[in-house]
Amino acid sequence: LCIDRIYNETFAPEERVPACVATCPASARHFGDLGDPQSDVSKLVASRGGHDLMPEMGYAPTNKYLPPR
Numbered sequence: 001l002c003i004d005r006i007y008n009e010t011f012a013p014e015e016r017v018p019a020c021v022a023t024c025p026a027s028a029r030h031f032g033d034l035g036d037p038q039s040d041v042s043k044l045v046a047s048r049g050g051h052d053l054m055p056e057m058g059y060a061p062t063n064k065y066l067p068p069r
Contacts, residue, residue, distance in 0.1 A: 034062065 002018040005011065015022070021029040032041025044050070050064035 034064065 002020075005019060005022075006016050008016065017031040018029075021031045030041050030044060033039045034042055034045065036042055037046075045064045045066065048066045048069070050066045052059070052061050053063070053065055
């Protein structure tokens with residue numbers, strides 16, 4: 001996940017996101033701390049009904065999928 005971008009302190013905090021998030025022309029990708037219920041990405045997942053892909057497999061993914069608006 002572009003660790004060199006995420007932890008690079010020469011970037012402003014709001015710029016410390018993976019390159020795929022920063023360059024997505026449709027702004028369809030988001031990045032943040034899902035473990036923090038107050039983070040922007042956690043609030044987005046909660047408000048849009050984000051879900052895991054294939055929950056029947058029993059995985060604990062760190063990615064969430066958001067349904068279309």
